[in-house]
Amino acid sequence: MHTERQIMAEFVEGDWGEFAFKMIDQSMAPAVMQHLRKNFYLDEPLLKLIGLSELAASELDAVATRILEDNLSFAAIEKNTGKIAGVRVTGRPKKGHKASVNIQSREFQMVSKFLGSVEKQVDLFDTFGVEEYADLHFASIDKDFRGQGLASEMYNRAISLLKGLNFKLAKSSFTSPFTRKISTKLGFEQIAIKYFREIEDENGTYPYSHLPNDEFVSVRILRL
Ligand SMILES: CC(C)(COP(=O)(O)OP(=O)(O)OC[C@H]1O[C@@H](n2cnc3c(N)ncnc32)[C@H](O)[C@@H]1OP(=O)(O)O)[C@@H](O)C(=O)NCCC(=O)NCCS
Numbered sequence: 001m002h003t004e005r006q007i008m009a010e011f012v013e014g015d016w017g018e019f020a021f022k023m024i025d026q027s028m029a030p031a032v033m034q035h036l037r038k039n040f041y042l043d044e045p046l047l048k049l050i051g052l053s054e055l056a057a058s059e060l061d062a063v064a065t066r067i068l069e070d071n072l073s074f075a076a077i078e079k080n081t082g083k084i085a086g087v088r089v090t091g092r093p094k095k096g097h098k099a100s101v102n103i104q105s106r107e108f109q110m111v112s113k114f115l116g117s118v119e120k121q122v123d124l125f126d127t128f129g130v131e132e133y134a135d136l137h138f139a140s141i142d143k144d145f146r147g148q149g150l151a152s153e154m155y156n157r158a159i160s161l162l163k164g165l166n167f168k169l170a171k172s173s174f175t176s177p178f179t180r181k182i183s184t185k186l187g188f189e190q191i192a193i194k195y196f197r198e199i200e201d202e203n204g205t206y207p208y209s210h211l212p213n214d215e216f217v218s219v220r221i222l223r224l
């Protein structure tokens with residue numbers, strides 16, 4: 001019988017070329033948040049489109065900090081410098097437990113309303129008969145390390161970890177064509193889709209109605 005810590009070490013941690021993978025513990029959280037602010041908050045397609053005010057960024061910080069507490073997230077560290085090259089932040093929603101977040105910023109409200117409207121189209125607990133699943137929230141690679149297969153490797157390790165921990169279902173809302181490509185290779189199936197042109201603002205209007213069909217979020221699941 002292996003402990004969760006041993007399973008994490010076995011399926012996630014270790015060297016990969018110039019990088020070392022490490023589960024994120026409390027001591028790493030500030031550096032992880034800094035990485036997310038410099039990379040994910042600026043470049044993830046939906047956040048990049050809407051743009052985050054400082055209030056919105058601090059609200060997203062609070063959400064990310066909460067997800068890190070689920071202890072499924074890990075980082076790639078550049079061995080030479082100790083710099084965070086990428087993170088894979090994964091949460092663990094449980095049936096009947098709804099995380100309450102108080103969102104005040106206009107930008108984060110728009111993001112949440114948009115993602116919420118597509119994610120709630122399918123009740124994962126009832127549809128797949130699970131009590132919990134893994135929500136692959138943020139895949140983020142530092143600008144200096146993109147295009148080298150790092151995100152792909154982190155998805156592979158995340159899926160191995162989830163299988164090792166006996167999860168039956170993983171879900172993610174993919175907004176980037178690059179992560180959609182990775183997820184297709186891994187066998188994810190689309191369960192819902194919504195186009196960025198359908199994003200609604202606080203006045204009920206559609207500020208991005210001009211956007212083309214290739215900018216969208218695809219909610220996908222993987223049976224493990
Ligand atoms: C999306 C992101 C995580 C990808 O990380 P990465 O380490 O560069 O991805 P990989 O190198 O594993 O590439 C994955 C696939 O996308 C392709 N790809 C990656 N960057 C690309 C680019 N700029 N142009 C064309 N294709 C690209 C790769 O060729 C690869 O496909 P392949 O396996 O067929 O060769 C990274 O760009 C990032 O952090 N972006 C900002 C945050 C974000 O958008 N996160 C995802 C939200 S769902």
